[in-house]
Amino acid sequence: MACKHIWKTxxxxxxxxxxxxxxxxxxxxxxxxAYDIKILxxxxxxxxxxxxxxxxxxxxxxxxxxxxxxxxxxxxxEGREEGLSNIENKVRKFLIKVSKGKVQTRHERKxxxxxxxxxxxxxxxxxxxxxxxxVDWIVNISDFDTSNDLPPLNSLVVRGDTGMPGDSWVExxxxxxxxxxxxxxxxxxxxxxxA
Numbered sequence: 001m002a003c004k005h006i007w008k009t010x011x012x013x014x015x016x017x018x019x020x021x022x023x024x025x026x027x028x029x030x031x032x033x034a035y036d037i038k039i040l041x042x043x044x045x046x047x048x049x050x051x052x053x054x055x056x057x058x059x060x061x062x063x064x065x066x067x068x069x070x071x072x073x074x075x076x077x078e079g080r081e082e083g084l085s086n087i088e089n090k091v092r093k094f095l096i097k098v099s100k101g102k103v104q105t106r107h108e109r110k111x112x113x114x115x116x117x118x119x120x121x122x123x124x125x126x127x128x129x130x131x132x133x134x135v136d137w138i139v140n141i142s143d144f145d146t147s148n149d150l151p152p153l154n155s156l157v158v159r160g161d162t163g164m165p166g167d168s169w170v171e172x173x174x175x176x177x178x179x180x181x182x183x184x185x186x187x188x189x190x191x192x193x194x195a
Contacts, residue, residue, distance in 0.1 A: 003050040010053075011044035018042075025055070027123045034120050036086045037063055084144055087120055092141045094119045095153040099194040107163040109191060110156045135168045146178045151193050155186035 013022050015038065018029045025042040032039045040058045047053075084092065097103045098111045105111050111119075113134045114126040134157065142152035154172060158164050169183055180186035 003047060003052070005047045005052065006049060007045040007054070008048050009043050010046045012041060013043075014041045015039060027121075028055070028057070030123050031121060032057070034087055034090070084140060088137050088140050088144075090120060091116055091137045092145075092153060095138075095141070095156055096194050098156055099153070099190045106160060107158055110158045110163060110187070112158055112160045113166075114160065116157055131166075135166075139168070139172050142172065142178075143176065146176055151180065151189035152176070152178050152186050153190060155180070155183050156190055 011024060013024045013029075015029070017024075018026065018039075025044075028042060029039055037059060040060060042055060042057050044053060044055050094103065094116065095111060098105055099109060101109050103111070105115050113131050116134050116138070117124075117126045117130050138154035138157050142154040146152055152172075154169060155165060159166050165183055173180075173183075178186065180189060
């Protein structure tokens with residue numbers, strides 16, 4: 001017979017406790033922050049009968065309205081929202097700082113895929129499976145930038161072993177309206193433009 005779950009709160013962490021350095025629910029708070037969602041509190045509940053656990057969060061009505069409005073925005077012709085997402089805007093700002101040399105990275109004035117990931121999700125480990133998500137962000141950013149006559153910042157996102165972009169840059173270049181004939185020219189344009 002299925003349990004009817006009677007939930008009892010076993011842990012509660014407020015945003016204030018999180019900001020003060022609490023490690024409980026840290027990755028959840030950090031991930032929500034990356035999407036500009038401010039969790040007021042997180043609660044872990046446990047069923048008194050079967051011990052199953054679940055976590056719930058509390059957000060403000062303003063945050064809920066913002067999420068709802070974000071979801072109901074019109075979709076662009078390619079299945080993406082027009083403009084950039086909150087995460088893409090944060091990645092773009094990070095890459096501009098990298099281009100200016102204001103961020104210390106393994107490869108001077110370039111960022112590895114892992115470094116981009118950890119800028120957005122500092123408490124989540126990076127694995128090969130996350131590369132595709134980073135590629136999606138930087139492709140959207142570079143599509144946005146090249147449509148506004150700016151150099152493509154995805155040219156600055158590189159593999160750790162080679163210090164150059166992976167095959168995804170070559171594929172992107174084939175389908176983009178970028179004026180740059182090769183990745184080196186695109187990198188120089190980024191460094192010059194954002195200097």
